[in-house]
């Protein structure tokens with residue numbers, strides 16, 4: 001291919017030279033020759049000068065023709081070379097720009113030495129470094145899983161090692177450690193490339209963080225949706241049952257109360273029985289109220305509420321008991337958070353239940369080293385799903401929630417505290433309340449280590465608070 005195009009070029013120039021020579025000779029003959037010859041004859045007249053004249057005429061003729069042809073051909077040649085060079089520079093610039101601004105990270109690796117020879121902007125960005133910091137280094141040292149020692153020998157199998165052993169191409173999804181020590185999910189595809197002079201590996205790397213985060217958010221949303229619809233149907237059923245129970249129950253309590261109030265002599269046994277009916281009836285009434293609260297879709301008492309205030313009030317009710325049990329309480333709720341649009345008493349009910357759950361869980365925990373028992377409430381304003389929300393986290397390092405239970409804790413009547421009077425309604429009611437406020441609630445935990453409840457309420461970004 002190359003040889004034939006060279007031959008073409010030589011032929012082209014030979015014909016150009018031929019044509020140009022003909023042209024120059026023609027011009028010489030027609031335009032310059034006669035006046036020049038005349039001038040020489042005048043200058044060197046007579047028979048004695050005939051040899052000198054011939055010499056001068058012939059030499060000037062040869063000289064002029066060859067110089068003229070040379071100048072024209074060389075100029076043409078130079079222009080051609082220039083144009084080719086410009087094209088080459090332009091194409092190099094275009095490919096460089098494509099390479100540098102590609103939306104995927106591209107790295108070029110020398111296959112023998114495993115050294116990175118080139119890296120584009122995105123490649124550096126994904127690895128959290130600069131081209132100077134990466135080029136020249138062993139690629140197995142740069143692209144390594146989190147926690148792996150920074151030595152080429154320590155590369156665990158992330159697919160790269162096999163490639164470097166000579167596989168032609170491949171693709172792998174893995175997690176790598178960036179220059180600042182963070183873990184980043186990436187997909188890497190590789191291809192070997194052999195040119196005349198070198199054996200290269202082209203690495204194409206894509207950052208999967210955003211996609212992973214989206215997947216995580218979608219999963220979380222589906223989980224919430226499932227939880228919400230499950231609880232909605234339980235809620236409807238239990239509200240129906242609670243309604244049905246409420247009236248006869250009030251009847252039972254009222255009748256027992258009438259018996260108690262009746263002025264007659266009763267045996268101790270009778271009095272105990274009547275009190276028992278009233279107390280137990282009261283307990284059922286409390287459960288029924290809880291169920292109704294869980295099922296209630298009630299959003300009419302909405303005000304602009306400062307979260308910090310609501311938390312302070314709730315803590316003041318419980319603070320002493322937490323103190324008594326040596327629980328350290330940390331509150332990290334900035335005063336300048338946007339207010340929430342909420343029903344104050346229902347919001348406090350959520351906070352109180354969180355405190356009460358953490359309190360119980362921390363009490364269950366055996367004192368453990370110097371770590372101590374910690375309950376922390378923190379809140380931040382964040383963007384979630386395109387809107388401004390206040391995210392409140394309730395964290396305690398108590399007994400935590402076993403993995404098998406975490407999907408059930410929001411179900412009404414799920415409790416592990418039945419022996420101490422737990423009804424299993426606290427979290428269901430909280431769930432209902434948060435839902436009615438257009439928020440979300442979820443739990444994270446590691447059994448034996450901690451429990452964290454993350455509650456998000458939509459923020460009311462308008463100026464000033466009114467409640």
Ligand SMILES: Nc1ncnc2c1ncn2[C@@H]1O[C@H](COP(=O)(O)OP(=O)(O)OP(=O)(O)O)[C@@H](O)[C@H]1O
Pocket residue numbers: 353357358361396398399400401409410414415416417418421422423424425426427428451
């Ligand atoms: N902070 C926490 N740490 C460990 N487990 C928790 C925590 N909060 C809730 N749980 C678990 O979730 C279950 C349900 O909690 P929920 O508040 O709904 O009911 P309860 O506290 O058991 O009873 P109630 O609140 O009705 O008195 C608890 O029994 C417990 O197993």
Ligand SMILES: [Mg+2]
Pocket residue numbers: 353356357425426427
């Ligand atoms: Mg509770």
